[in-house]
Amino acid sequence: MPVSKTSKQGATPSGPARAATINDIARLAGVSKKTVSRIINHSPLVRKDTREKVEALMREVGYSPDPMARGLAFRRSFLIGMVYDNPTAQFIVNMQYGALDALRGSGFELVVHPCDSRSPGYIDGVRRFVQQQKLHGVMLVPRVSEDQALADMLDEIGCRYTRIAAVAMDDHSRMVITHDRDGAAEAADYLQTLGHRDIALITGPASYRSAIERTGGFVEALAKRGIELPKARIVEAGYTFESGVAAAEKLLSGKRRPTAIFCGNDEMAAGVYRVALRAGIGIPRQLSVVGYDDSPLASRLWPPLTSVRRDTRDTGRVAAAMLIQAEEGAAARPVASVRPHLIVRDSCQPPD
Structure with missing residues (x-):
């Protein structure tokens, strides 16, 4: 009985398609798994023609690196967390859009954690979220960004963070100020x-x-x-x-x-x-x-x-970008801020 061949997408004639893995890409391209990993992570230690061949193959089969798997391979996570407790849904949506703008094309993904900052155990909940997801860093959105105990906990467990707040509440390399x-x-x-x-x-x-x-x-x-x-x-x-x-x-x-x-x-x-x-x-x-x-x-x-x-989307973009930028030179960076301004429409006129 002839053996059925596996397609590039990982499907067989008698079975459903499966997502291609990094091993599949390496085998089909005739290179090592380490070489594929270097290409995924934009290493300069790969020849141009090899990079182009492997990238074309990944596009052809629709291969997308798993951020969790990348985190295990490189002993760090490619996940950015966003922690919030805010009653205004549109504010949170705009903040997420901004963060996604910054992360697009970077290899990082966004995961969110809504919480109730009035709950006595909410800081422990954030701690579990950060440790279980092995986050690269966390965006703290008002009102949780104003909680010093939460910032202290993240410091204690060695998790980088950015705080979005109306005024400076931390080292400037961790702050996005909204004035x-x-x-x-x-x-x-x-x-x-x-x-x-x-x-x-x-x-x-x-x-x-x-x-x-x-x-x-x-x-x-x-x-x-x-x-x-x-x-x-x-x-x-x-x-x-x-x-x-x-x-x-x-x-x-x-x-x-x-x-x-x-x-x-x-x-x-x-x-x-x-x-x-x-x-x-x-x-x-x-x-x-x-x-x-x-x-x-x-x-x-x-x-x-x-x-x-106040450009909430831009605020989210700046906060996320700060987390994925290289640590070098952080102390020399200027304070990040997003300035508000009044938009005049038709709801006001001089009093009678």
Whole structure:
């Protein structure tokens, strides 16, 4: 009985196709497994004609290196982790897109770990995630990036990390700073320039550094222009649509309503839109609204929302790129930062 031959894709006439392995590539190309490994990892110790032949073969059979297997072979992982606890889904999606932009073509892959930073065992959970996946490094996204105990744990187990935060909280080689205070100050200056003086503020959770910075930047910018924000005009919420609705109901239910509201993110600003619509309050004719993040939601609301843009995708790209760059010269690198700026749309006008 004749023996069936295995195809380049690893299929047999009587069986399903299997993914090609590095051994298959070496055999079909007539080179050693070590040579294929060197080509996969962009080693200069391979002749050009050999590299081109092997790369053409890998494309032909659809071979893709397994990052876990590469990690075992090279005694290091080709996985980057992203750890987050954030209620805003779009923010997380944009951050992932940015990280993937940086990793594309590098041989590294992204794995994510959502967690509840209020849970007493969440740091142990992150530790298990890092050790089980043998991660090359970890991106820490707000709010977990603000937790020093988490950063200390990663230091202890020897895992490199980058922290994304509103202010510097670590060595600059580990930080991507988003300058939230400056973005909020720009929003305050804009509303004051329009002539608003009775202004309200819906903040994020007081335990979040981003909320502290945005509140501080907004209040201080108004104070410089002679406008004091009474405590009754500041309402803490949770960076969610629902909490924005609850905060807006407090601010807009009285006889004397503010003429403008600055919200700590776009989700809460959308909550203000909901309450204003129910109450028959016209935006921007009777109420000006400014958000923060300039998420896709901002341009989909009607009227389109004026919002502080922080390029979340670019932030994720910078944070991931820092993890895969060579360690040499890290101390000499400038501080990584992503600057916010106000995007003016149709949700604001001078008060009547």
